[in-house]
Amino acid sequence: MSPPMHRQVLGVADDDALARSVRARPSLLRSFFLIPMLLCLPLVVGTPVALLASGQDVAQETSARYWPRDEVFGGAALLFNSDDTPVHQIYGIGWERPGPVEVHARDTDVIFVFEGGATVVTGGEVLEPRSPREHETLGSGIRGGTRQTLGPGDVMIIPAGTPHWFESVDGAIDFVAVKVRETFSSPQPVRWWSGTELPGTSPLLFDAREEGGNYQIFSVGRNGPGMAEVHDAARDIILVTKGAASFVTGGSIVESRRPRPGETVGSGVREGTTHDLSPGDVISVPQLTPHWFQAVDDEIEYLVVKFVF
Secondary structure, eight states, X not given: OOXXXXXXXXXXXXXXXXXXXXXXXXXXXXXXXXXXXXXXXXXXXXXXXXXOOTTSOTTTOOOOEEEOHHHHHHSOSEEEEEOSSSOEEEEEEEESSOOOEEEXXXXXXXXXXXXXXXXXXXXXXXXXXXXXXXXEEEESEEESOEEEEEOTTOEEEEOTTOOEEEEEEEEEEEEEEEEEEOOOSSXXXXXXXXXXXXXOSSSEEEEGGGGTOSEEEEEEEEXXXXXXXXXXXXXXXXXXXXXXXXXXXXXXXXXXXXEETTEEEESEEESXXXXXXXXXXXXXXXXXXXXXXXXXXXXXXXXXXXXXX
């Protein structure tokens, strides 16, 4: 797999421009651009995750959240919003036109492209900058910067403080964005991975903990069931990119054991909830929640953001 490259995304313009750009309700689309997004979910290599229930405390939430593709890209832009530690938001976005220029002073955007394509500009100088709210800057364009073409399966990380702009859209683009309240100890570059090279030889794409952050990003492919798992202090968010599987969350671990501190594994899950995963689906699994790939239909590929507390 080639080394990560640099790029960026997500922006806010005036309400009319935003409504024209996004295939979702304008009132909720505005929240995608104007509210910082954050992600925090840890996961064991080879396992997916489930999403936190809105409005509930991190330490208490133990129910996975699941969104089928039609809900991810066909309804409200904002799927989940948490003000609890780790602060984060999850969005399902469908764009048919260029987006606005944005700079988030505190938040990093993690982008998973599901379908379609676009040209994204990152870095450079924001033209006609204005600040509609604290920690957020908008603009009419970018002078200079780096252009990157995004396609299906691509992953991009746009660090806090980086100008970014969907300069053009190739027909349409559907992507999941996780916005994270950043804790990096030093300035970070834009990172990009091509979907044509994922999954690679190693599931781990990026470990933000090495830079003072609190999350990891994985690209995983599996062709059979996995071990059942529970993470004491990690939360997983997953986007299915290819294939299908039965994924069980909740219930209790069968034949449980502790291979390492903070992790419980087992041979299966008893009395959990089964989710039939397919491409475009998003599922989030909070800490302390059993989860298990019970069965895989030939193979499944998925991207994961794991928040580690």
